[in-house]
Amino acid sequence: MGKYEKNTITQDGQLLLKKAEKDQIETVWERYKAQLPQCGYCEMGLSCRNCVMGPCRIDPFGEGPQQGVCGADGDIIVARNLGRMIAAGAASHSDHGRDLVEVLAQVAEGSAPGYEIRDVEKLKRVAAEYGVETEEKEPAEIAGELANAMQEDFGTRKKELTLVSRAPEKRRELWKKLGIMPRGIDRETSEMMHRTHMGVDNDWQSLLLHGLRNSLSDGWGGSMIATEVSDILFGTPAPKPTTVNVGVLKEDEVNIIVHGHNPVVSEMVLLACQSSEMVELAKEKGAKGINLAGVCCTGNELLMRHGVPIAGNHLTTELVLATGAVEMMIVDYQCIMPALGIVAACYHTKMISTSDKARFPGMEHREFHPDNAKELATELVKEAVGNFEKRGNAYIPVEPVNAVGGFSVETIVGALGGTPQPLIDAIAGGKIRGAVGVVGCNNPRIKQDYGHVTLTKRLIENDILVVDTGCAAIANAKAGFKVAEAIEFAGPGLKEICGSLGIPPVLHMGSCVDNVRILVLASALANALNADISDLPLAAAAPEWYSEKAVSIGAYAVASGVYTVLGPMPPIAGSMNVVKLLTEGLEDVVGATFAVESDPEKAAVLIRKHIEDKREKLGLTFVKV
Numbered sequence: 001m002g003k004y005e006k007n008t009i010t011q012d013g014q015l016l017l018k019k020a021e022k023d024q025i026e027t028v029w030e031r032y033k034a035q036l037p038q039c040g041y042c043e044m045g046l047s048c049r050n051c052v053m054g055p056c057r058i059d060p061f062g063e064g065p066q067q068g069v070c071g072a073d074g075d076i077i078v079a080r081n082l083g084r085m086i087a088a089g090a091a092s093h094s095d096h097g098r099d100l101v102e103v104l105a106q107v108a109e110g111s112a113p114g115y116e117i118r119d120v121e122k123l124k125r126v127a128a129e130y131g132v133e134t135e136e137k138e139p140a141e142i143a144g145e146l147a148n149a150m151q152e153d154f155g156t157r158k159k160e161l162t163l164v165s166r167a168p169e170k171r172r173e174l175w176k177k178l179g180i181m182p183r184g185i186d187r188e189t190s191e192m193m194h195r196t197h198m199g200v201d202n203d204w205q206s207l208l209l210h211g212l213r214n215s216l217s218d219g220w221g222g223s224m225i226a227t228e229v230s231d232i233l234f235g236t237p238a239p240k241p242t243t244v245n246v247g248v249l250k251e252d253e254v255n256i257i258v259h260g261h262n263p264v265v266s267e268m269v270l271l272a273c274q275s276s277e278m279v280e281l282a283k284e285k286g287a288k289g290i291n292l293a294g295v296c297c298t299g300n301e302l303l304m305r306h307g308v309p310i311a312g313n314h315l316t317t318e319l320v321l322a323t324g325a326v327e328m329m330i331v332d333y334q335c336i337m338p339a340l341g342i343v344a345a346c347y348h349t350k351m352i353s354t355s356d357k358a359r360f361p362g363m364e365h366r367e368f369h370p371d372n373a374k375e376l377a378t379e380l381v382k383e384a385v386g387n388f389e390k391r392g393n394a395y396i397p398v399e400p401v402n403a404v405g406g407f408s409v410e411t412i413v414g415a416l417g418g419t420p421q422p423l424i425d426a427i428a429g430g431k432i433r434g435a436v437g438v439v440g441c442n443n444p445r446i447k448q449d450y451g452h453v454t455l456t457k458r459l460i461e462n463d464i465l466v467v468d469t470g471c472a473a474i475a476n477a478k479a480g481f482k483v484a485e486a487i488e489f490a491g492p493g494l495k496e497i498c499g500s501l502g503i504p505p506v507l508h509m510g511s512c513v514d515n516v517r518i519l520v521l522a523s524a525l526a527n528a529l530n531a532d533i534s535d536l537p538l539a540a541a542a543p544e545w546y547s548e549k550a551v552s553i554g555a556y557a558v559a560s561g562v563y564t565v566l567g568p569m570p571p572i573a574g575s576m577n578v579v580k581l582l583t584e585g586l587e588d589v590v591g592a593t594f595a596v597e598s599d600p601e602k603a604a605v606l607i608r609k610h611i612e613d614k615r616e617k618l619g620l621t622f623v624k625v
């Protein structure tokens with residue numbers, strides 16, 4: 001197994017890599033290797049192709065050109081490139097949010113069969129935040145008005161986004177003072193694209209400040225709307241048992257995988273899979289039933305709300321197909337490698353793309369819209385069932401691992417008795433040192449899941465509560481950290497608290513847009529103490545991040561006052577000014593900084609030190625139990 005161990009710590013991954021090699025399938029790891037050495041200018045953020053006087057590059061050794069054709073220096077080019085990464089990430093999350101708002105509007109009109117409002121109480125609560133009158137109104141009417149009000153948040157008519165009101169007052173005052181209060185979701189992204197056009201904003205500091213504002217329009221805007229509307233339409237998550245890893249696939253059932261991010265498609269596929277008509281059809285075809293599983297974040301969405309199992313995270317998506325056991329993979333958008341259709345062509349797997357804005361080679365395009373979603377989902381499930389008889393030998397080499405997901409803020413506060421006070425008491429009393437969000441992707445530059453699992457293990461051993469999302473959350477679930485018995489991995493204080501609440505020491509809070517649940521929880525803690533988020537013993541880490549969305553998340557975490565440790569280095573090393581501002585200078589600006597540490601053991605030490613510093617400033621010392 002030696003050579004596969006270099007790529008992934010997961011047993012299913014190692015075994016399937018061997019199978020993929022036998023089947024002559026090229027995976028992300030081979031393609032990564034073929035790219036080495038990667039471009040050093042790009043890696044340092046020193047190349048620019050924002051116009052056609054270029055492309056240009058700055059020589060990091062000071063011997064070659066120090067300015068692009070337009071005169072931009074390394075600081076400007078690095079800051080512009082980073083700004084555009086934030087814009088792309090914020091746009092992705094926020095456009096996902098917009099799609100949900102459109103479904104909400106169609107539900108209100110009655111033109112989205114199959115969709116409904118599953119959490120009326122939350123609808124009313126969020127509507128009230130938007131100033132929508134809810135008394136004596138039917139849910140559909142409220143939904144219509146709320147969808148309208150949310151659409152206003154995307155535009156240019158406001159001075160600040162509505163849900164920013166959830167942030168602690170001190171934080172909001174700071175954003176105002178710095179001129180980074182997010183105004184419109186699309187506006188901040190659009191302005192970033194404008195500022196980074198040749199000849200607009202050529203001050204690296206002002207570019208980076210706008211980067212923070214752009215990211216805040218994601219965290220407190222687009223992503224927050226995505227999460228809230230998903231809860232309204234599909235239900236607010238509550239803990240449910242589930243299973244994870246490739247072992248969730250079933251030899252004797254029709255296996256359907258959903259991949260992507262937006263629950264708009266996957267929820268309808270789930271409904272179709274549950275229909276007795278489809279289950280009967282599967283039985284007629286010789287299968288015992290229909291097994292729906294997820295990968296990546298749409299998997300997290302279904303896991304959080306329904307306990308649907310997850311077959312793997314980002315770097316497992318090709319390997320899931322190499323089992324030969326998947327009848328159909330249905331994708332929406334984001335993080336879907338264009339290689340998947342090519343891998344699937346080696347097996348009987350049908351690949352289906354569903355979004356008008358996301359098409360892929362080797363996939364059949366069957367476009368979902370709120371009005372046809374229910375019908376189309378049933379058609380696709382029928383086709384997947386029909387494909388079962390074409391399955392050759394399936395290779396499902398592992399048993400699944402148990403996990404519990406579904407820790408929304410509502411659930412966590414509920415488990416604590418309706419107020420965050422018991423958590424504050426546990427932190428103040430020293431049984432829990434602090435809390436850390438472990439989030440983000442897999443990246444072939446880092447052994448799959450090694451960063452997440454090592455860091456998480458060290459944190460919980462040190463009595464630090466971990467909340468996680470995205471592919472990190474799937475990694476930690478595969479490692480067995482998400483069952484009540486996992487308190488055995490925790491330090492004595494954390495073990496005692498989680499043990500008495502009957503919860504795992506690592507709480508699955510959802511998909512990547514659901515990082516906003518962590519912001520809301522942090523705000524609730526800060527508000528209860530009349531403090532700012534940056535005063536609290538909290539941190540975030542993205543040990544294996546790869547995507548532009550992760551850059552936006554990291555930036556809004558820091559701008560919200562949360563110290564954030566990145567595994568892979570972002571492309572900024574070409575400007576010492578930018579590096580210093582992000583890793584040191586921001587402390588005096590927003591009360592938090594980034595750190596970069598690729599070794600998760602060392603990242604754990606950095607985080608523990610940070611948490612202890614914050615505790616000391618709050619006058620809290622750690623009581624050994």
Ligand code: BF8
Nearest residue numbers: 297335440441470471512
């Ligand atoms: O939004 S963690 S690899 S799947 S970007 Fe993508 Fe990263 Fe996974 Fe989810 Ni988030």
Ligand code: SF4
Nearest residue numbers: 048051054056068070
């Ligand atoms: Fe070169 Fe300036 Fe054009 Fe960038 S914007 S490609 S640095 S000339």
